[in-house]
Amino acid sequence: METWLTLAYIVASVLFILGLKMLGRADTARRGNRVSALGMLVAVVATLLAGGLDYTWIIVGLVIGAGIGGVAARRVQMTQMPEMVALFNGSGGLASMLVGSAEYIRTIDPAGLTAVAMVLTVLIGGVCFTGSIVAFGKLSERITGRPIMFGGQQAVNAGLLVLAVLAGVWIVADVLNVTGLPLVGLAFAGLVLVALILGVLAVIPIGGADMPIVVALLNSYSGLAAAAAGFVIDNNVLVVAGSLVGASGLILTQIMCKAMNRSLANVLFSGFGSVVTASGAETTGEIKPISADDAYYILEASRSVLVVPGYGMAVAQAQHAVKELSDQLAANGVEVRFAIHPVAGRMPGHMNVLLAEANVAYEQLVEPEDVNPAMETVDVAIVIGANDVVNPAAKEDASSPLFGMPIIEVDRAQTVFVLKRSMNPGFSGVENPLFTRENTRMLFGDAKTSITALVGAFKDV
């Protein structure tokens, strides 16, 4: 590699590192993203200038990709962000897999380590690709969010993994001229196929409520696939950028697991929520519905209101109505705060994005551990389409699958309004005793319609 190209790649790597670091702080995040984009531009332009390349088709590929990516990024609604990120992630994984495959076809006599890297690129890239597509399907509810399980699933997965390893060993052995076995191209095609199937099978048994963790983990895979591709073509900027993403994706995955008090293995393999679990504790008491008018009178007399949004707010596109309600309450002298659980919604930080879109100031957002100690001072907690993250069974009922998960303890607020479409259990399929508590009132109906009715009641005064 020419020296100036290596220098350009070093500059790009530094920009990626600075960009990622700046992305982690609220006041520098936007600039950080642009710094990292600049790094990408440097890497791409330097590569194009490296010479000896046939540009015609490269330009076609770049233009098509930029067109699709640009339009998709502009058109997507904020509520659909999780599935969009999953799709982008999948296309990155696919690209890495194709790079690995093309190099395999092209290279007549790769070294042993390069062959190992090829196998890994195809395996990780393939799993990342189809895994992301399935995650996209689940997030956009094109396929069921419930875990899909079948008999012997673990055995099938293990079998496929063994096949992948065998194919990998065959390919590497062939490269090293140990076996002289024929049809090694077939082994490579088989490896591609197995990787694609593994990606599907790895994600279908994971429930919709665990998707934030899956998306974070797939993000890590796409980075590792890029790093592996870097080993294949002996390119240091791919290795550096890919492993940065791989590592940061792992950290994010770990943060998400902690927020649910579950291990990664439990998330990936338990088929959590595949059956509607009857909670050990008897659900006592009855459901007390409330009308929007009556809810208005209670809100009107309150001093402190805590809004707890969940995925239902995203589905109902209710974030703008919620912001309007919060403005009406604030005009009435009420202190309004939003409690955001780390795993509310379908991707890490999903609720923050929606509330930001609706112009809610981030000073109004609080985390569970900040709000729980003084929950008794909250007059009304409004739960909008959230379920598991406010389920008191998580701290009271040792037999509940949610037991041990930190929650927002709205059950200790003076009054709780739960906005919900019906009495179906949440995404995890676990019953929620909150709904029948003495201080809970259910406001049934579409969240956006209900909130708009409340806003209307305030305006009519």
Next chain:
Amino acid sequence: MSILLVFVFVLAIFLGLELITKVPSQLHTPLMSGANAISGVTVVGAILVAGEGFGGFATVLGIVAVAFATINVVGGYLVTDRMLAMFKSGKG
């Protein structure tokens, strides 16, 4: 393949683990989507594979890889920027 690359890889993994240990939860989505855009760096590899004029199936795969990696890069950065543009303080 140079063994030095393995050295680089290990150091970069450790750097990645250190870089984002303490990130406020409101930034999780943009961070993930921004990191996702970086993983599109595989576009560099795709360009090299597509442009080496080897011809045939390998080149076709390379060109398709360029297109998909570019979707990842362009889409990823734009969508992250759109999200971050919305994050603002009530005082601002």
